[in-house]
Amino acid sequence: MPTLITPRDLPTWVPGQIVSASDGLGWKDVGHRAYLYTGLDVPIPAMDHYMVVRYRSGQTPMDRRVEGRWTRKRCTPGDFSLLTRSEQSHWHWTECINVSHTYLSDALMTRVATDITDRPVSEVRLHDILQAQDSVVTGIVDAITTEAEHRGLGGSLYAESLAIQLAVHLFRKYALINFRNDVPVGPLSSSRMRRLDEYLDTHLHEGVTIEQMAETVGLGVWTFSRHFRATKGLSPYDYVTRCRLERAVRLLSTGTQAIKEVAAMCGFADQAHLTRTMRGRMGITPARLRKEGRG
Template sequence: MNDLIPPEDITKWIPGRKTIDSTAQGWRGLTLMGYRYAGLEVEIPPMRDYMIVVYQDADTSMRRRCNGPWQTEKLRPGSISLLTRGEQSTWQWDDAINVRHIYLGHSAISETAAQIFDRDLASIDIADRVCTTDNMIQFCLNMLEQEYSGFGVGECLFIDALRTQLAVHLIRNYADIAIKETHIGTLGSNLRKVVSEYIEESLGDRIHLEDLASIAGLSPFHFSRRFKLEFGVTPHAFVIQRKIKKAKALLLKRDLPLKAIAADCGFSDQSHMNRTFRKVLGITPAEYRRSA
């Protein structure tokens, strides 16, 4: 598809006040935007990504048209609209609305579908929906907002997991496709060792789910499921455990500043390490050092 519009250019077609923009966060295949709009009638161009709109305080009628008659739905807080990629449509609403946009990349859907369902994207149809309710999408939005605000503890690995979770959820619930059953095994002792060693050696860097999955020769979705069977926790939780374990060992060296320990263990800064310690252990690194 040519001339598809990326998320950061949507304001050229839908004028509004931007309230959230995750493009500087470096999330791969996933973007979170927030806007405040007045009542409008707009032509939405063919988008590069699948677009999920979550209405924060809506109480208005939403009308949509795409090569046919208008569809009208009453929107309320928590309502959700889905827009497929690569298709132009007209949307019209009367009242001011406050929204969150979640953009999911084409590769996230196509790769997930190929691995889980043994199909390519040509066999998948995710149609527009003017209004629906979806607790899983709302949950994912809440997690994304926490990460965006700096209150999350998983960074890129957690975002990778959320992206895969959203892709699976959309395909399962909104795509015209039959689900193919798959056998779930474990990683095996050799892969377990290789993956564990990679994580230990990379704690000071950003660890992406795709990087771990490629080591095992699996899709991110299959890797996550097998990893949890093998280790008892998700890859994100395991990495957090290892970061904390390494930090606890370094905290015993009284001459090392907390800032240096945070950097060496892969936390974005000392505050990030403090939040993680408090969330997981109930105490700060400084309190742990004093008690040790």
């Protein structure tokens, strides 16, 4: 399974000026960074933390794609966005903004979900929220930001207690908890897998979602995800990315299309997205691959 990026990796994909950060403070399971951003158009790989974005100053039209769906809102000071763990996204905004990020670890979210439900938890997902206002969310996030900036006595314990409060509130209003099922999960049948591969081959250039994949084989999303992982040993998202890369390799090795055309034919957001993904997963760029294939 491909490695998820960490919050510290984020500036590689979303360049901006770091205003404040909790780096080096010894916090556990929660992190903070504040950024000044100019307008950007950036695909972001899946991250290993849950993220709350709090808009502090500046306002901008904001477009975001999650699970193949684009959403457009206008984000202003006082708003927040949520991005669940292990979810690829694409963000586009045009104006300068000052934002704070709060990162919650999978361990924290799973532990809190287990404690409040008294059931074994298999997965937690935040809702796809690009723009909302909630004084509880922004109040806790602001308190975490203040702690990172002023570093009071007992800071690590204080930050963790705030993170737990934030997690509980998110579970009440903005999250879905999937519970562990101890019944063994078998692989998808060969006919279902064949039907899915045919669907992907036809629609790979589009924004394929897990809902569409599950519908193709006649299963619910959660059931499909469990059976798919039992079949392939990786998530549906990772499988789609692998299929896109395999198609890109074939086209680059044998075709004459420009690299940006190959990116579009394989479902990548743009040439830069293809290059970053190929370099990260295969250790080579499209241009280098094409050169070696023709050499």
